Amino acid sequence: MAKMSKEYWEKRQHEREAKAYSSILEVEKEYKEALERARINISKNIAYISDKYMKDNRLSHNKAMKLLLGDDYKAWKRDLHNYMKEWKQLKRTAPWEARKLWLEIETLSARSRMNVLDTLRAQIDYELIQVSDKAVQATGKALFAVYGNTYQEVVKDLGVKSMFSENMVKAVIDRPWSGANYSSRLWGNSEKLARVLKQEVATGLIQGINLKTMGKRISDRIEGAKKNDVERLLRTEVNYTMNQATLDGYRDAKIEKYTFDATLDSRTSQICAGLNGETFELSKAVVGVNYPPMHPRCRSTTTPVIDFEALxxxxxxxxxxxxxxxxxxxxxxxxxxxxxxxxxxxxxxxxxxxxxxxxxxxxxxxxxxxxxxxxxxxxxxxxxxxxxxxxxxxxxxxxxxxxxxxxxxxxxxxxxxxxxxxxxxxxxxxxxxxxxxxxxxxxxxxxxxxxxxxxxxxxxxxxxxxxxxxxxxxx
Missing domain, CATH: 3.90.176.10 (Toxin ADP-ribosyltransferase; Chain A, domain 1)
Incomplete structure (x- = not known):
């Protein structure tokens, strides 16, 4: 019975991990699609500037400083209204980001003149703000569901009463478990990408780089973010949330020990491989030390140590x-x-x-x-x-x-x-x-x-x- 029960727990934990992992893939897909839309919009603006201001497929720094006039300036003012709409939305969902955006809006509104380079920089900010705001909301909902489903399945398997509450979930997913929570990390990634893209634009103009080349560099940067930052962040956060729900279930069931299970990770890191099969006291569980996630994209989980004969x-x-x-x-x-x-x-x-x-x-x-x-x-x-x-x-x-x-x-x-x-x-x-x-x-x-x-x-x-x-x- 003990052997069968141990295998049962391993199977159940693997099923839960797979379920949690698949739930974040839809968010990941939507996030990448939003970044792709941002890339297309930025590329369109570069193409427009290329057609209007370039000479020999190049845009000089002097041309980049050219002031917007007539219809272009009116169009820019209309775009400013989009910033205002985004600010009103962010006031509800991300107050800290809203304050930073408001400072930017005030700065732009105060200007009576605007140059080409400024419009490119501002559009990059605007596009990535939209991407991040939607990603934060979608990720929060997905992590909430992962925690709720995992916790209730774990306590059900352990035969104890669920103590689930919304406040309990929020405390977990909002916790800055490794220096920041999912929301801060998403916004941080967005700001980092915006800085990189704006630097590409500024460097390209100063060096007189072909605008097609500049557009290619920006596309490559966004593709890199889609592959690395998006996947790494979301997959790590879902592993953290699932394992925290499992840990809370163990606590409510009075489980005293757990066994580290790294068998799901197809590319098991050296540290996870070294912990696989090791048993630890629940009271001494520490994320990143002896409890997953141990590293970005970690897929390790745990199983409870139970006296199966007594059960x-x-x-x-x-x-x-x-x-x-x-x-x-x-x-x-x-x-x-x-x-x-x-x-x-x-x-x-x-x-x-x-x-x-x-x-x-x-x-x-x-x-x-x-x-x-x-x-x-x-x-x-x-x-x-x-x-x-x-x-x-x-x-x-x-x-x-x-x-x-x-x-x-x-x-x-x-x-x-x-x-x-x-x-x-x-x-x-x-x-x-x-x-x-x-x-x-x-x-x-x-x-x-x-x-x-x-x-x-x-x-x-x-x-x-x-x-x-x-x-x-x-x-």
Whole structure:
């Protein structure tokens, strides 16, 4: 059992890492696309200047200092309004960056004259400000979801109650864990790239470099940022967030030790390779020393050190009146262990089950039939982690007087509310929910079989949280 359980934990951690890793790839793609749009816009402006002011495909420093007149100056003033719009947005999302942008706007607005070089520099700033603002917001949402999903899966696997809250997540992702947090790093990368691009422009004009060559240099700089800075930053931040969620789950489950796991990193660094398989005390975990991430793009993770024999004995405490077969017992244990997420997701979306899932469901159905029925109120906490459309869809089908059917197994608790900070709290007057708490003392879990039906009898909102009351529907 100990060996199987250790392999199970390694597999679960690898699945969680892969899930977290894939979630940031969409943000990475959007970030790179935004940088590409910025590159195109800057290149267009260089091409325009090239057509209007160059001679022999070159722009002299004197020409670069040429004042904008007529329509060009009017167009520049219109662009200044775009800066103002961006400033208003940044006031809400990035106050520190907004203050810096405001100083720039004031400086530009105060000028009655503007030269060609100034317009190129200002456009670089403007384009990269837009890129960074959107990237910071998208990254924050993605990291929030990574933490929430990882933490709740870890504590579920460990059989303890979730202590998840939004403040808990913000404290982690906003923490300057290696001198800065994700937001500061994104803005810092943007400022660094802006300085490099403006230097390319200034140097090119002073040296009289061909404008086509200048455009190529700027494109190369942006391509380098897309490949190196974007990937390195986002992939490192997602590894940090996932591992911090795991660490918090260990703490809540009273885990005392963990084992370092570097097997996922295809290009394992020397330091990660040296730590692989090593066991450390949880109280002495330090990021970058003995806890991942250890380096940029790190994909290492950890597994908890558990007394699996003691855990096995605990799980075998069940009602003596209805003995479960070994297959039925293992089906419940597997459900409690956290693999229920994948099974329930398939059932909820009415997908064709694999042969393994079909057998598991059959064994679980038989096991639940043997478990005692629970009478009394049970609760179910549901979090949507900022996914407003899914929350809206759930509320639309849970209206007072309406009947709802859950194609998946439905887990509830008869003890304290599982997660008081969740978006939705469902209360059910149980008469036939199956009591499996003898196999999971921590959660006091009551499970409803698949395809259970309920009637919504009450709905209310308390301090921005939704509360739904339901009754079992008699067949």
């Amino acid at each position: 096995g004995k605990q799980l075998q405490r069940k009602e003596e009146s209805d003995k479960l077969t070994e297959e039925e017992f293992l089906a419940v244990r597997k459900y409690i262990g956290g693999q229920s997420y994948a099974l329930n997701e398939s059932l909820r979306n009415r997908r064709e089950l694999s042969d393994d899932y079909k057998q598991w469901s059959r064994d679980l159905d038989k096991a639940l039939d043997k478990m005692p029925k629970y009478q009394g109120e049970v609760t179910r906490s549901i979090g949507f982690f900022g996914q407003k459309e899914q929350l809206k869809e759930f509320l639309q089908i849970h209206k007072v007087g309406e009947d709802v059917e859950y194609p998946a197994y439905t887990s509830t608790t008869k003890g304290e509310i599982y997660n008081p900070d969740a978006d939705i709290l469902v209360k059910i007057k149980s008469k036939s929910g199956r009591d499996i708490s003898s196999m999971n003392k921590e959660e006091q879990e009551i499970v409803y079989p698949r395809n259970s039906k309920f009637t919504v009898v009450n709905f209310k909102v308390n301090y921005g949280k939704y509360e739904i009351e339901m009754e079992e529907k008699d067949e």
